[in-house]
Amino acid sequence: MKKLKERWNVSSNWQLSLIFIVFAITGYSSLQIAKPFLSLVGIPETFEPHWLYRVLRIILIFPIYQVLLIIVGSIFGQFAFFWEFEKKMLNRMKLGFIANYVDSKLKKQKTNI
Numbered sequence: 001m002k003k004l005k006e007r008w009n010v011s012s013n014w015q016l017s018l019i020f021i022v023f024a025i026t027g028y029s030s031l032q033i034a035k036p037f038l039s040l041v042g043i044p045e046t047f048e049p050h051w052l053y054r055v056l057r058i059i060l061i062f063p064i065y066q067v068l069l070i071i072v073g074s075i076f077g078q079f080a081f082f083w084e085f086e087k088k089m090l091n092r093m094k095l096g097f098i099a100n101y102v103d104s105k106l107k108k109q110k111t112n113i
Contacts, residue, residue, distance in 0.1 A: 008081070019081060022073050029072070030065040037064075066090075 001016065010016050034057050035045065047053040066086060073082030087099040 008085075010081070015078070015081075018076050018078055022069070022076050022078060022082065026065060026068045026072050029068050030061050033064050033068075034061045 069082055073079055090096050090099040
C-alpha cells in the first residue's frame with residue numbers, strides 16, 4: 001500500500017480507501033449501463049455474431065467508464081485525483097487532446113468565478 005500511496009501521491013489510508021471504492025463503483029456501474037444502452041440502440045444481447053456484441057460492448061464501456069470515473073470521484077470528493085488520473089490515461093492512449101480541451105475549459109471557468 002505504501003508504494004501505491006507514493007505513486008498516486010496519496011497521504012492517508014482513508015483517501016486510498018475512497019479511491020478504491022470509486023474504482024469499484026465505476027467499474028460495476030459502467031458494465032451495468034452498457035448492456036441496456038446497447039439494447040436501446042437496437043443491439044440486443046442475442047445479437048449474432050456474439051463476439052461482435054462483446055466487442056461493441058467493450059468499446060461502449062470505455063467512454064462510459066471515463067465519464068463515470070470523474071462523476072463518482074467528484075461525489076466522493078476526489079475530483080482532483082481522478083482528473084489527474086484521467087489526463088495521464090488519455091495521454092498514454094494518445095488522446096491527450098481531449099484532456100487538454102477539458103482542462104482549458106475548467107481553467108477558463110475558474111477564472112470567470
